[in-house]
Amino acid sequence: MQEYILRRLMLVVPTVLGVTLLVFLMMHFIPGDPVTLLLGNNYTEGTAAAIRREYGLDRPLHVQYVVWLEHLVTGDWGHSIIANRPIFTDLMSRLPVTFELIILSMGFALLVAIPAGVIAALRPYSWRDYAAMTTALVGVSVPEFFMGVLLILCFALAWEVLPAVGYVSLTDSLWGNLQHMILPAVTLGLARAALLTRLIRASMMEVIRLDYVTTARAKGVREWAVVLRHALKNALIPTVTVLGLQVGFLIGGAIVVETVFSVPGVGSFGIGAIALRDYPQVQAFVLLFALGFVLVNLVVDILYALLDPRIKYGRPAS
């Protein structure tokens, strides 16, 4: 297993390099001269030439890339051209918000999907099964922003139990924070819950047929223990493999959900930057989310290695 983990860790290096390269090139693919983009409305010939020399934009592309990487590593992620503030501090202040949103969404998704999937699998083709599967199918067909709108209509406008927009930080008020985060988290998590329900049901149905489950029952193990301790544990392994991908969808969805609910996270930061054509900010936003995704996939892969006994105990010598 150590070998697997080591190999997986080594794979991160070229991936991160590839991601940073792509994000770096993105800035240079945008139509227009990067200096014009940097200066925005303050463009003059003299300033442009000075900026070019100062930022090293007159040097070859691969040199610029290395310099840019050096800046990244030291925490200099550029300056916003609109607000003339260091981007890194802005991003770091917004990161906890998005992080909380993603954690809450994933938690909600699992809280719904695991029981629903298991119940559907235990009584396949019953009304419970069909109800769960139909709901799940509709759930994956709803775009996040529409789901958010529907929830706002229901809970914020019609019944007025929850706030529609805004954010209260955890340090200010736990209850206030949760109140403002419930609708965004549910919106973001529902599509994932739908997909995971289908997956867990399919996986559970396969596992429950296997011999070792019959053996456990024959040994007299009680049904709930058979289901939870023996079947579910192994049925969840395929779920772990797609967990990384699901978080990827959560990251993408967070961008839309933060916009709908005016949550001050990294996603709404990025959309604001795009609208204002503040390209250094856009670049930093893309980089942060992309690197976050790489990190999540790494963690998930290692988690999978720890869970799957076939990898944990290594393959038997053939």
Next chain:
Amino acid sequence: MRHEASLAIAPPDLRDMPEAVETIARGTWATTLRRLRRSKTAIVGLGIVLLLFLVAALADVLAPYSPTQTTPASLTVPTWQHLMGTDLLGRDVFSRVLHGSRVSVYVGVVSILLAILVGIPLGMVAGFYGGRTDQVIMRLMDVMLAFPIFLLAIVIMVILEPSTMNVVLALAIVRIPILARIVRGSVLSVKEHEYIEAVEALALSQPRILRRHVLPNCLAPIIVTATLDIGNAIIIEASLSFLGLGTQPPTPTWGWDLKQNLTMIEINPWITIFPGLAILVTVLAFNLLGDGLRDALDPRLKH
């Protein structure tokens, strides 16, 4: 000249091998179609999809008003004159929803077709030739897959100016890595089979091997993935439009219309609901169809 007839009469000539494989393959297609016809989910999905194509094609005829015609009757609730109400500028929402189907259908279908057109050859070349080519292609695909799909689509739309055609391009680009991977996987599994060695020993040309033997093998997962991907593409297109990064106004598109009408949600919630419902029904249809296709083509059910 060498056809199934000769197969029935005489023991198969080794030179008939490709045709023999094809006959077996054709038999599988017949079973698939039969199973598809029995699947209720697939039928419903197909029905709605065909209805959608019809609406998109006949939007001009079916819409009672022009989608861009402004009137003073702004923000009305659904009435017999305006079945879905009117938006802030007095435009008939029903007509806009009908016309909006054009963008969604066009973007959804064309982007996936484009992705298939590029992804299949890419995957085939990588899987079949292996070695350096495989490494280079797959590394590129891996880097693209290291980005969340929606994020990648946003990045592409920031680089390219927002327009319907560019959305098609962006959605095609983000789909190619997964398709290439699927095809490459199929190619690798087919390569394992011994009959490929036999066919190669018969000195058939490589393009012919790719076309006749490898391609039919990966067609099934491609068809299922492509159908489900169309639904996904429509959701992404709607999300991009919602963020202002997609088709530009005044062209009606479900995502942007929902966004516009969202600001008026306290006055008139109906006009945000209908574009959203349109997206929901459309994507649901493609998902039903895709699910039905997957069940029909699932080799595990073939016993």
